Amino acid sequence: MISLKKDLKSRPKPFLLAEYCKGCGRCIAACPKHCIEYSNEVNPVSGYVPVVIDYSVCNGCGLCLLACPEPYGLMPENRKYEFQLTDPAKQFGPRPTAETEPREIPDQVIPLPETEPLVVKGTYAAAIGALLAGCRHFFGYPITPSTEGAELMAKVLPHLDGVFVQAVSEVATVNHIYGCGGTGLRCMTFTSSPGFSLMLEGISYLIGAEVPGVFVNVMRGGPGLGNIAPEQGDIKLACRGLGHGNTHALVLAPADPQEMLDLTMLAFELSFRYRNPVIVLGDGYLGQVTGRVKLPRYMIQPGLPSWAVYGDREHRRNLICSIHLSEADLEAHNRRLVEKYRLMEENEQRADLYFARDAEILLVASNTPSRMVRGAVKKLRDLGVKAGLFRPITLWPFPIEHLKPLLPGMERLIVVEASNGQLEDELRLALGREEIVPHPPIHHIRHYGGVLPQVSEIVQAVLEEKEVEP
Amino acid sequence: MSVFFATFERHAHGEGLKGHSTHYCPGCGHGVVHKFLAEAIEELDIQDRTVAVSPVGCAVFLYYYFDVGNTQAAHGRAPAVALGHKLANPNAVVISYQGDGDLASIGLAEIIHAAQLGIPISVIFINNANYAMTGGQMAPTTVPGQKTTTTPEGRSRLNGLPLRMAELIAALDGPIYVERVALYDNKRRVRAKKAIKKALQCQVENRGFAFVEVLSECPVQWHMEPVEAEKWVKEVMTRYFPLGVLKDEPGEPWFQLTPPSFQPEKLLEEIGASQEAPPRFSKGFPAHLDPEDIAIKLAGAGGDGAQTAALLITHAAINEGFDATHIPSYGPESRGGTSYADVHICRSEVLSPAVPDPQLLVVFNAPSLHKFGPTVRPGGLILYDSTVIREEPELPSGVQAFGVPFTQIALDLGKKVVKNVVALGAFQAATQIFPEESFLTALRQFLQKDCALIPLNEEAFRWGVKAFRELYGQVHLQPQT
Numbered sequence: 001m002i003s004l005k006k007d008l009k010s011r012p013k014p015f016l017l018a019e020y021c022k023g024c025g026r027c028i029a030a031c032p033k034h035c036i037e038y039s040n041e042v043n044p045v046s047g048y049v050p051v052v053i054d055y056s057v058c059n060g061c062g063l064c065l066l067a068c069p070e071p072y073g074l075m076p077e078n079r080k081y082e083f084q085l086t087d088p089a090k091q092f093g094p095r096p097t098a099e100t101e102p103r104e105i106p107d108q109v110i111p112l113p114e115t116e117p118l119v120v121k122g123t124y125a126a127a128i129g130a131l132l133a134g135c136r137h138f139f140g141y142p143i144t145p146s147t148e149g150a151e152l153m154a155k156v157l158p159h160l161d162g163v164f165v166q167a168v169s170e171v172a173t174v175n176h177i178y179g180c181g182g183t184g185l186r187c188m189t190f191t192s193s194p195g196f197s198l199m200l201e202g203i204s205y206l207i208g209a210e211v212p213g214v215f216v217n218v219m220r221g222g223p224g225l226g227n228i229a230p231e232q233g234d235i236k237l238a239c240r241g242l243g244h245g246n247t248h249a250l251v252l253a254p255a256d257p258q259e260m261l262d263l264t265m266l267a268f269e270l271s272f273r274y275r276n277p278v279i280v281l282g283d284g285y286l287g288q289v290t291g292r293v294k295l296p297r298y299m300i301q302p303g304l305p306s307w308a309v310y311g312d313r314e315h316r317r318n319l320i321c322s323i324h325l326s327e328a329d330l331e332a333h334n335r336r337l338v339e340k341y342r343l344m345e346e347n348e349q350r351a352d353l354y355f356a357r358d359a360e361i362l363l364v365a366s367n368t369p370s371r372m373v374r375g376a377v378k379k380l381r382d383l384g385v386k387a388g389l390f391r392p393i394t395l396w397p398f399p400i401e402h403l404k405p406l407l408p409g410m411e412r413l414i415v416v417e418a419s420n421g422q423l424e425d426e427l428r429l430a431l432g433r434e435e436i437v438p439h440p441p442i443h444h445i446r447h448y449g450g451v452l453p454q455v456s457e458i459v460q461a462v463l464e465e466k467e468v469e470p
Numbered sequence: 471m472s473v474f475f476a477t478f479e480r481h482a483h484g485e486g487l488k489g490h491s492t493h494y495c496p497g498c499g500h501g502v503v504h505k506f507l508a509e510a511i512e513e514l515d516i517q518d519r520t521v522a523v524s525p526v527g528c529a530v531f532l533y534y535y536f537d538v539g540n541t542q543a544a545h546g547r548a549p550a551v552a553l554g555h556k557l558a559n560p561n562a563v564v565i566s567y568q569g570d571g572d573l574a575s576i577g578l579a580e581i582i583h584a585a586q587l588g589i590p591i592s593v594i595f596i597n598n599a600n601y602a603m604t605g606g607q608m609a610p611t612t613v614p615g616q617k618t619t620t621t622p623e624g625r626s627r628l629n630g631l632p633l634r635m636a637e638l639i640a641a642l643d644g645p646i647y648v649e650r651v652a653l654y655d656n657k658r659r660v661r662a663k664k665a666i667k668k669a670l671q672c673q674v675e676n677r678g679f680a681f682v683e684v685l686s687e688c689p690v691q692w693h694m695e696p697v698e699a700e701k702w703v704k705e706v707m708t709r710y711f712p713l714g715v716l717k718d719e720p721g722e723p724w725f726q727l728t729p730p731s732f733q734p735e736k737l738l739e740e741i742g743a744s745q746e747a748p749p750r751f752s753k754g755f756p757a758h759l760d761p762e763d764i765a766i767k768l769a770g771a772g773g774d775g776a777q778t779a780a781l782l783i784t785h786a787a788i789n790e791g792f793d794a795t796h797i798p799s800y801g802p803e804s805r806g807g808t809s810y811a812d813v814h815i816c817r818s819e820v821l822s823p824a825v826p827d828p829q830l831l832v833v834f835n836a837p838s839l840h841k842f843g844p845t846v847r848p849g850g851l852i853l854y855d856s857t858v859i860r861e862e863p864e865l866p867s868g869v870q871a872f873g874v875p876f877t878q879i880a881l882d883l884g885k886k887v888v889k890n891v892v893a894l895g896a897f898q899a900a901t902q903i904f905p906e907e908s909f910l911t912a913l914r915q916f917l918q919k920d921c922a923l924i925p926l927n928e929e930a931f932r933w934g935v936k937a938f939r940e941l942y943g944q945v946h947l948q949p950q951t
Binding site: 032048114136161168452 | 491
């Protein structure tokens with residue numbers, strides 16, 4: 001734009017539209033010829049006192065151009081544009097980027113041959129699910145009991161020309177994901193409760209800026225540093241507390257290594273479908289448990305969404321941003337987000353039923369506790385008790401539509417969980433919002449601190465119609 | 471064509487004057503730096519592939535002005551976001567534009583680690599010695615004695631001393647180019663413009679991380695006229711923040727990434743998926759132990775190998791076509807401490823993977839025997855390392871216990887660490903859960919990347935089998951249902 005050429009005659013002289021001068025005077029100090037000075041009057045449009053240039057003295061040295069802080073302030077004369085004073089917004093023509101309209105490059109589904117089941121632990125299964133879903137960028141910070149997932153990624157990704165970054169913290173992790181996800185690529189992290197807490201601010205930004213990303217939180221005992229044993233104490237965070245603002249994200253709750261794979265794959269699909277982060281909420285047991293895992297018969301080669309800030313000509317116009325300065329704009333943006341949440345609630349409720357259709361006593365449990373409940377239901381059925389399991393696979397939205405038809409004739413609901421009633425709160429909220437009154441009485445079997453409800457204890461509590469409170 | 475938008479549509483919808491003027495106060499250094507940055511992008515012809523990361527602070531609205539790919543980051547996190555972009559598309563030219571509260575306070579961890587990582591991104595750091603957007607509070611760069619709204623008497627010793635970021639960054643091995651520049655007169659501005667262009671060039675040439683600190687005027691929060699502010703930078707700020715090149719290494723181009731692979735064969739190989747079914751040796755579910763669900767616990771100290779033995783049992787069971795799970799549980803120590811493993815083997819599906827009351831217990835030390843012995847179900851079996859557990863354990867009624875010198879056998883084989891495989895052999899002989907070959911196959915699968923270890927481990931397994939048979943012959947278990 002500016003060149004300090006030697007040839008005096010070819011040097012353009014400065015040119016200024018008075019209304020774009022804020023009158024800071026930096027050009028006055030910069031001019032070696034003293035040919036710039038303040039004018040005598042306030043510009044009626046800008047409210048500032050602009051400078052004026054004495055062209056009879058100016059030799060076009062260009063130093064004032066270097067000093068002027070305004071992009072449309074002092075500029076070389078040869079940059080003059082055609083304009084109409086009456087319509088300042090149109091003065092310099094339309095935005096040049098209006099020409100390119102980014103295309104949506106769709107994902108490709110690549111068939112896989114049938115393979116023998118793998119024998120892997122839950123965190124590995126989730127990592128493999130991510131790889132099959134087309135994730136080739138991983139960012140993470142070590143934290144027990146989630147780290148093995150990251151370690152597998154560190155081992156495998158370099159061989160697939162992917163990227164593994166051990167971030168400086170969980171705070172940096174979520175922001176790497178914000179950048180990489182904003183580029184339109186599939187990326188993820190593994191973390192555990194204290195690390196997840198640290199990521200919440202960033203997750204709010206992801207939701208606000210509509211950036212996808214998958215967070216596998218292998219929950220451990222809390223609060224504080226707690227311990228590294230399994231708990232479900234982050235249900236409230238994932239379902240109700242994803243950072244500041246009006247946030248929600250789909251929360252998927254696997255119950256075995258197979259689902260760690262399946263639901264992590266699904267998480268990527270949903271994350272891009274809704275342009276919103278997705279949380280896969282596991283527990284310490286689930287992260288560590290080794291089991292049989294069948295691979296799907298396909299994998300994904302991701303495309304590139306049109307909204308991506310990819311860093312090329314086609315996507316140059318795009319912006320990843322959570323700022324909407326005017327109240328009306330931010331309200332409109334929130335309305336859009338809220339509508340998206342409504343669509344998720346309408347379309348994404350998922351649940352698994354085990355002997356639930358004719359159950360008189362319905363046990364509600366997710367993650368590893370749901371497996372103890374499966375064991376208990378089997379035993380109770382053997383004893384002639386009509387018990388069943390209702391297992392929410394989506395914790396948010398709570399799969400109330402799947403529960404509703406089971407409720408008539410139901411004697412009791414018993415929530416079995418490794419938290420202080422966080423799953424029960426989701427159930428109660430869902431019943432309340434659907435205005436299901438009266439509903440069957442809700443009892444509970446709870447443990448925390450890393451202790452999980454055991455089969456015998458659940459059977460006994462059901463038979464004796466007792467609640468369990470540690 | 472300019473790198474600035476022809477109309478600043480994102481600035482209050484580009485209405486009126488806002489369509490072509492910045493939100494910066496008169497005389498602010500940001501505007502000057504924006505112009506230098508825009509010119510550098512234009513001169514290097516990189517507008518299409520530039521991604522600018524806007525910070526939090528006065529430059530939060532960088533994306534109003536620059537017609538490039540834009541991302542707006544959380545306070546202090548711009549370098550982390552920038553790295554996300556750069557690693558996603560290495561061809562992008564990524565700029566992290568940050569102020570002093572953002573970079574030198576809340577975002578210190580991100581900038582230091584991004585700099586040391588050394589991946590080519592360009593950081594433009596605006597040092598105006600205060601938090602300007604929030605109303606002129608003290609920043610890490612506020613100079614001693616400087617009055618701000620949070621140091622109303624002037625920054626005292628108790629408020630700390632200014633942080634010299636350029637020196638800090640230059641002291642790291644990662645960056646290749648670090649310079650501090652100023653904007654207070656023509657000469658400094660020419661130098662600043664060059665430095666900003668050079669910071670981008672380092673990235674365009676894939677050479678490395680570049681950092682330019684700009685001492686920038688903040689006339690409004692300093693309560694000065696713009697020209698006075700220039701003078702203050704020159705006379706006061708430069709005393710604490712001397713100008714100049716702090717690091718400039720030639721650095722060869724090095725940064726490149728190959729596009730990720732999506733070849734299915736490659737992926738399956740990497741995750742160890744096989745199309746070949748493992749051989750089966752078992753005639754059916756070991757119903758002599760339990761008709762449906764066999765619960766096993768292995769326990770010892772960390773390093774005893776209880777987890778590996780448990781995994782091998784799990785692998786063998788799944789190879790035989792049954793469902794099986796293994797859950798490890800450890801203390802916080804990597805070696806020593808407690809380590810126990812719960813294994814379920816089920817005919818169809820493991821319902822609950824925990825093993826509070828095992829049917830089969832394998833223990834490697836006395837505390838484990840003491841802890842878990844009493845939990846074994848009537849009709850169950852305990853197998854223990856008689857090298858380390860000398861006394862016959864007290865048993866619950868209906869439980870049988872067998873000592874086998876796991877450690878001694880392993881020592882005789884010359885490697886103490888294979889005691890868990892000796893235990894596995896004894897476990898096979900005691901329970902007849904699956905045929906020997908079934909365990910040996912699992913062992914070979916497990917060691918396929920360390921083939922050299924297979925013979926020793928096979929030997930250890932066979933010695934375990936042999937030792938049990940010699941000591942106890944055939945054992946008959948009476949499952950209680």
